[in-house]
Structures are given as C-alpha cells and as structure tokens.
Amino acid sequence: MKSLLLNMFKKINYIAAVLVLLGGNAALAQVTTQSPYSRYGVGNLKSLNLPQFKAMGGISSGVWKPDGYSYINMQNPASYAGIQYTSIDIGASGSISNLRRNGASESSFNATLSHVALAFPVTPRSALSFGVLPYSELGYQFSNSATLSSPGNSASQAVNYIYGGEGGLTKAYFGYGRQFGDHFRLGANVDYIFGNMLQTRSTEFVDQTNVLNSRFQTKNSVGGIGFSYGAQYHIDLDAKTSLNFGYSGSSSSNINSRRTFVVTQYLKDATTGNENGALDTLQITQDAKSSLKLPLVHNFGFTVEKFGRWMIGADYRMGKWANFMIDGQNQGLQNTYGMSVGGQITPDAGSISSYFNRVDYRLGFTYDKTYVRINDQDIKQMAVTFGFGFPLASTPSRLAFYKINFTTELGKRGTMTNNLLQENYINLHLGFTMNDKWFRRFRFD
Template identity: 45%
Template sequence: MIKYYRALTVFLLSVAVTTAMAQSTATTSSPYSRYGLGTIDPILLPQNVAMGGIGVATNQINGYNNVNPLNPASYSSMRLTVLDIGMYGNFSSFSKAGQANQTNSNFRLSHIAVGVPVSQHSALSFGLLPYSEVGYKYTQTLSRGYGTGSPTDTNVVNNVYSGEGGLSKAYLGYGFDIGRHLAVGANVSYIFGNLKQFSSTEFPNLYGAFNSRQETNNAIGGLNYDFGAQYTIDFTTERRLTLGYSGSAGTKLNSQSSFIVSQYQVDFTNDNEAVAADTIVNKQNPYTKIQLPLINRFGLAYQYDRHFLIGADYSMGNWSKLTIGGANQGLQNTQSVNIGGQITPNANSLHSYWAVMDYRLGVHFDKTYVAINNQDIKQEGLTFGLGLPLKASGTSFYKINIAGEFGQRGTLSNSLVKEKYFNVHLSFTLNDKWFQKYKFD
C-alpha cells in the first residue's frame, strides 16, 4: 500500500509543478530574450548548475543517485528511485551608457524530475523542465517632428516594446548499460508554451488620446529528442574516468501565431491601463513549423567516489539554422565551455556535519546565439553551491542542493546593454527504494 501512496505523491507533485509552470509568465527580464526563442535554459538540476554546468559525463555523484536529463545515458547508474523538485530565483541589474541602472527580480518553481530503476543496469526518468524564457520591456521616446521636445510636449510619442512567455519541456527517457563500461540512453520530449511580443505607440502628454498596440502570440508545441552515451574507464573500484556525449535533434515544432491590433487608454499619472477600447485587427494565422537546431555536447569527468569529482564540458549549437515559418531568424551558432567539480571532505564522518557536506564550484563561458551591430553577445558566470545531506530514514536518503551563480551578459559598447545577474537554485532530492519488490526467505 505504501508504494501506491508514494506513486500518488509523485503524480500530485508533477501535476502541481506542471500547472504552476504552465500558468507562470516569464521569469527573466533580459533584453536579449527578445531574439530567437528567448533565453535558452540549460537542461540541468542545481547539483550540476553549482559545478559550472557540467553534466555530459556525470551520473552518480559521489555515490548519490541523481537525475541528469542532460545525458539520458546517465539514467542507467540509478540504483534507487530519485525524486527531485526545485525552485529558482533571479536578481538582475541592467546598465547602458548614459542611462541609470535598472534592477529586477523573478521567482518560480523550476523543475520536477523522477528516476526509477527498471533493472540492475537500466532506469527510466520523466519530468518537467524549463526550455526557454522571454521577458523584456523598453521604451523609445521620440518627437513627431515638431514641438518643443520638452517632457510635457504633447508631440512626444513613446514606442514601447515588450515580450513575455516561455517554453517548457516534458520528457520521458530511458538509459541502459551495454556491458560493464558503456551506457546509452534517449529522451523523447514535448516542448510547449506561448511566446508573446508587443509593440505599442503611446502619447503620454496628449490627454484623451487613444494608444495602439500590436500583439503577436506564438503558440508552440512539438516533439524533440535527446540522446547520449557514456563510457567509463575504471582505474580502481573507487576511481574512474567517464567520457560522455549527448545531443539534441534538430526536429520541427508546430507554431500557430495570432496578430491583434487594439486601441486603449492609459492614466500616465499612475500607469493604470484601461481595458482595450477597440480591437482593430484579430487575425489567426495557419500553422507553421519551427526548425530547431542540432546541438552536440562533449564531456569528461574524473571521480574518486565519496571524495571528489572534477569535469569539463564543451557544447555547440547550430542555431544559425533556426527558422520560424520558413524564415531564418538571423541567429549565430553557439559555443559553451563548462568547468567545475565538487569535494566531500569525509562522507563517513560521524562527528562533523561540515565534513559530510558537498562543496561545489565551477565556471562557464558562453557565446550566445545573439549578435547585435556585429557585436557577439557573450555570457560568463561563476557558480558555487552546497549539497546538504539530511538524516537517513530506513531506506530513504535526503539531500538539499543549493546553487548560486554570479554572471554577466552583454556589453556597454555599441550602445548595448550590460546585464549582471545572480541566480539561486534550490532543490530537494530524495533517494528511496520505491516500486521495488522485497523478497523474504
């Protein structure tokens, strides 16, 4: 009976997180999320985020079972059922030459991931992860060509550009061993969500004037596939080197866009916007296709069980091939380098909690798919975190994983925006013998 209660718990948590993520708006405020499909989220849980984002060649981390959707071959190493559920927060500041800095913050539930052993050498995993986020707003103030140009000039017009929304990724995967050293696996995923873009024309000093807004909404949904392999070289029973590869296929997603033009009024003294007075255009376009790029990832990790792990990843995405409705989006190919690891001073200590904690550190360097005015938009970050084990209960093992990331994106040159951010990730991870039959003599 207990196993059915546990299965029900997993199901209810999955529904809760799915509902929360599907209903939430974007949790980013980056101006660079305007391009392509928005800011692409890494397929990582906090324990890997804290190590610089490595994950292509990791599976069990110092003897603890983890879900690692970045490489489905890693599922084969799970010996216990794993439940991982987490939250995410973002704090950002934006600077531009000659303008005052702006700040923003966002929070959300981030993921739920479950891993279930099928045999001694295979396991399946399913869950829900973020795929991309769109969230930005900026205003361009212009004069209509006559007037004084003062702040109270009735001829001033504001062009307001904004966007919101995001895509989520529900996946089901399976990984298994082939012999002692090789593991392979694959995920089938459904990527879905809405991306909205707004362009508004407002007259802040012209009382009674109707403002106009153009809204484009893309409803997106379709299948995607991930695949991977890991090869392990054992030096001793506790020391090993793992080589990994994973990829995401260049599949096509369905997209249906709608185009709405409306008129509205705003009380600019308190920024209260009235309900749209009139809808001039409301057009539903036919279905089109979004061509996703092929993404390749390579990694290696050296591990001394229950002592330390260190690794590095390199990935590249062919985002210059991204098309929406047959139109190339003018993006560039991406490249990323991730380096990091963790150390556990004494996993068997009975007297010092500090000794059994996991200490994680890493860095990452990314060339994003955005280039503006012939300027590549790059990103780099320093990551760190802790793995906090909780008291075991029978066959159940618990850990709280905390990850932080200080990073920056963009540049002040060429009149661009420099973004500095701090991301915090928090997750609760459970290892237990769920769904397994017990034998009695």
Template identity: 60%
Template structure:
C-alpha cells in the same frame, strides 16, 4: 505487508499530487524573468541541469554518478543506466538582476518552482528510466524608446512574457562493462508573447499596439552516450556526448494590431478598433541541432572534476518560415565537487559535497555588431539529511554569480545572482521486505 503497500501508495500519491501542482503552476506562469535579451529567438535558454550539476558550472555530458548517491542527469540520458534507487528531485529558483545601460540602472527579482524529475532502475540493474518537467526558455522584458518626428514626440513601448517548458521521458542502457547509451522523447510547450506600442504626445491621439503570440507544442528528441575508462577500483574517467535533434514542432500564431486611447491621467482608457487580426494560424518552429562533448575524472565518493564544450546551430532557427536572425552559439563549462569523508560519523561538515564551477557562453544573439556573451562563477553544497532505513535525502544549494551583455555601443549589461534549491530523495520503492 499491508503497511508496506500503504506506505508505497502514500509515496506515489504524494508524487502525483506534486506533478499536478507543478504542471498547473508551470502552465500558468508568464513573466518569470527580467532580461532585455530574452526578446530574441525563443528567449533566454535555460541549462537542462539540476542544481547539483549547475553548481559545477553545468557540466553534464560526462557526468555518470558523482557519488554513491543517485542524481538525475537528463542532459545525457545515458546516465540513467546508473540509477540504482527510486529517485525524486524537486526544486525552485530565484534571481536578482541588475540592468545597466549608460547611467541608467534597474533592479528586479523573480522566483518560481524550477523542476521536478523522477528516475527508477530497471530490473536487470543496468538500465533506468526518467521523466520530468523543467523550463526550456524564459521571456520577460519591458522597455521604452523615445523619438521625435516633425516636432511630435513618440514613445515606443516593447514588452514580452512567457517561455517554453519541456516534459521528457527517457531511457538509458549499459552495454557491456564500460559503454552506455540513452535517449529522451521530449514535449516542448508554452507561449511566446511579444508586444509593441507607439504613443504620441498629442491630445486625443490614437495609440497603436501590435501583439504577436506563438503557442508552441510539439515533440523533440535528445540522446547521449558515455564511455568509461577505469583507473583502478575507485578511480575512472568518463567520456560523454549528448545532443538534440533538429526537430520541427507545431506552433499556433495569433497576430493582433489594434488602437486604443488614454485618459487624462495617462492610463489606458478604451479599445477603439482592430486594424489587423490573424487568429489560429498553424505554423512550424524549426529547432536547432545541438552537440555537447565532455569528460569527468573522479575518485568514487571523494572527488570529481570535469568539463564540457557545447555548440548549437541557432542560425537556422525559423518561426513560421521566417529566420530569426540569430547566430550559432558555443560555450564551455568546468567544475567539480569534493566530499571530505562521506562515511564520517563525528563531523557533519565532512559529509557535505562542496561544489565549484565556471561557465562561459557566446549566446545566439548579436546586437550592434557585438556578440552577446554570458559568464558566471557557480558554487554550491550538497547537504545530507538524516536517512531512514531504506531512504536517503539530500538538499542541494547552488548560487550563480554572472553577467550577460555589454555596455558597449549603447547595449545593456545584466548582472545577476541566481539561487537554486533542490530536494533529492533516494528510496527503495517496489522492493518487498524479507522476513527471517
């Protein structure tokens, strides 16, 4: 008995340590993307899906339980009711990005821890809870524009960094034999920092910089429902809906306009004066109402295919009462997974989950009369690791190959390859061993 309790405490302490580490890293992280389109709105919005779902194009609304193995689907909290074992998922991601505009090209790489999520079944076996932390949006860009007025050359420098993270706590409940509902309480937090500078090609000139920072922190809500249609003992169709409320969260705005000098080598030399300063102004950030509809059809422990349609009312996004000039968004995803033989002993490759998908989005950005669109092909693998008596492990790899934007009308086209790695643990915590 002491050994059982000691083992349990070690697992709890391990997860607590990872949570503290991950929270600290997330809170301190600033520039973790390189995208000119992250300048608008809240930045580039990240899919609220773990690697195993992102490999299938990001389908989630109708995903309940792809196999006997437990996965956490926080995008539709109704799925928590299917959690049958203590489940932990921790991951990291990286991105290779190539920016193109006309004949210009620039490459970059960014990587970071991406998520931690935990889920547990409730005693009655028809409900579950989940909580975790993952990114919501990312801001990271820097570019310049050249202009000339009255024979004087000007360089305008624009940059931004930061992003928002989401911590959530959710509950899912099965009602009857085929219907499930669930909800998440979410805390959205982070910093959105945007700067612009104007520099003149004049000896001894004073340069001007404007920095606008919004520190966001507030509560939001998301919810979901699923209905299952049995097609026999091993086949089923799952219909799903998920969405998020149009919540208003708090934001503290700091606005600073200042002047500075540069030395003979072109480096910033000295701060001169503050022109305008607004510190700690309490404002509000109005989030959009979003909806997602989806379905999956599957044969348990063999194959699954599904699709999602999503839309967001971003046209109404406002920060400090100021509309951000965005468009309503919509998108589709389709994908699935196939496992040749989950029980195979002679062939490891037959126990691997093979995943493939596609996603397409009309984002909330419109520039120079062009809707900014994003599309990607996704693929991945779920690699089972050697289980212990009461524990099961899986390593999930996902690759997204896609593009955002267009070269038309002098705009920027972004080609990217995203990598996601997630480690998933299923374990029978809090269950006593029986002696016979």
C-alpha cells in the same frame, strides 16, 4: 507481494499528481525574468540541469555517479543507467538582476518553482526518468524614443516605441538509459516542449493625447515533440577512480504552434496618462497554424572522479541556432557555443565525528556566446558558480537518503559597449533530493 505492489502504485500516483500540478503551474506562469535580451528567439535559454550540476558550472555530459547518491542527469540520459535508487528531485529558483546602461541602473527579483523529476531503476543496468523543467524564459519591458517628421512639414512629433514580452517554454521529458557491457551506456529522452510566448510593440505619441496610438501583439502557443539522446564511456583508472567521456544532443525538431496576431488602436487619458481600452481592432488572426524549428544541439564532456570523494570535469557545447525558424521564417539568430568547467569534493562521506566532512563542496565556471547579436556585438554571458550538498539524516532502515542542494550563480550577460545594456545577476537554486528503495522484495508479506 500484493502490499508491495499497492505501495508502489500509491507512490507513483502521488508523484504523477505532483508532476501534473507543477506542469500546470509552469504552463500558466507568465513573467519569471526581466531581461531585454529575452526578446530574441525563444527567450533566454535555461540550463537543463539540476542545482547540483549548475553548482559545477553546468557540467553534465560526462557525469555518471559522482557519489553514493543517485542524481538525475537529464541532460545526458545515458547516465540513467547508473541510478540504483528511486530518486525524486524537486526545487525552486530565484534571480536578483541589475540592468545597467549609460550610468542608469534598475534592479529586480523573480522567483519560481524550477523543476520536479523522478527516476527509478528497471534493472541493475538500466533506469527510467521523467520530469518537468524550464526550457526558456521571456520577460522584458523597455522603450525607445524617436522624433517623426514628414517631407515638407517643419513640425515634428515625439513618439515612444514600447516593447514588452512575457512567458517562455517548458520541457517535460520521459527517458530511458541502459548500460551495455562494463563501460558503455546509451540513453534517450522523448521531450514535450510547450508554453506561451506573448510579445507586444506599441507606438505612443508623447505630446498629443487626441492621437490614436497603435499596438501589435503576437502570441505563440507552443506544444510539440522533440528528442534528445546521449552516450557515455568510462575507463577504470583504479578500483575507485574512473575517467568518463560523454556526448549528448538534441535533434532538430519542428514544434507545433498556434499563432494569434492582433493590431489595435487606443488613446491615453490626458489627466492620468493611463491607457484606455482599445478603440478599434485593425487586424486580427486567431489560432493560425504555425511551427517553431528548433536547432540541432551538441554537448561533449568528460569527468575524472574518485567515487565518493571528488570529481572534476569540463563540457563544450554548440547549437545551430542560425537555422531557427518561426512559421518558416528565419529569425536571424547566431550559432551558439559555450563551455563549462567544475567539480566537487566530499572530504569524508562516511564521517561520524564531523557533519561538514560529509557535505559536498562544489565550484565551477560557465561561458556562452548566445544567439543574440546587436550593433555588430555578440552578446555573451558568463558566471562563477558554487554550491553545497547538505546530507540529511537517513531513515532508521538506512534504505532512504536525503540531501538538500544549494547553488549560487554570479554572472553577467551583455556589455555596455556600443550603447548596449549589461545585466548582472545572482541566480539562487534550491533542490531537495530523495533516494529510496521502492521496489525491494520482502521475505514475508
């Protein structure tokens, strides 16, 4: 028994070290996206799902146990009750994006570590989970040109208004889920949302190098507690087929923030066009107490699944982002809504003759009206998703199982209507899932 406990604590310490390392990387990360639409709110919101769920369009509310593996569905913590193995999931993601407007286009590529999560059963009907994953991404650089003139003066001056932003928010969570009776499950997460959001707005005179340019810089350093929760109920249609209903949501939370605001003036080199250091600081406010009021969010969904063979489902979600505030000021965002449909099929999970019969094949579609509205135009995004779950060889004892999950999202955000900008993107997600029996009791020590 002593050796069992020692081995258990060694593994937990190792996972804790990985979480701290990746959490630190997430906190220090700067630019992981290039999207002008991330200028608004807290940036572009991320799907709080692992690659295996993103491949099915992001369905999650009603997902319980799609096959013999224990997957961590942190979007609905009630699903933790179905985890039978200690589970570790670590992954990375990359994005290829193309921005288009009025015949002009620009492409970029970004990649980052995406998530690390751990779950382990406490009893046959309950489990704990904790991990770190991105909540939102902020990254953009664009400019607008204009002409300034004053009354009674025929001369005009050409100026560029340059906007920039980087950073984003990360979510660390700790959750518990439990089953009550034969069909009903409840769960909850305590979420710690943290990160930095840095935004700048510069005014530069185009034809005059001896005129002072100005820059406004705002930085919000965020760190605070929120809560998310979920419930699931399943109906057995036969011995291996079930109909699962789910609800998950997050409460409206006030997240602490420290706000730094700086206004500077600077010149640009007449020969190279490079920016010189700041000549004067007109205003500075450091580490002023502030807060972000995150909105109430609801997710509803269902799945129909035949254990170990196939699953299909759909989700509907909505968020009260019109109530989002920074430092008590409403940010003028819109309420959001969206839907996802998808599923997966495994031809024969126990096949010996064909490896490809043991592969999970996943497909889905997702649509969202975002909280951004520009020029009387709602900014929407949609994507077709697909992916695979490739099983790896189990350990000789057959008590540890591994799977590599690969997902592709082909989507677009925005529109070129009303002189707006359209983003076409390809998101790639790679995750490694391990299931193991950590806390098994041996007959001999």
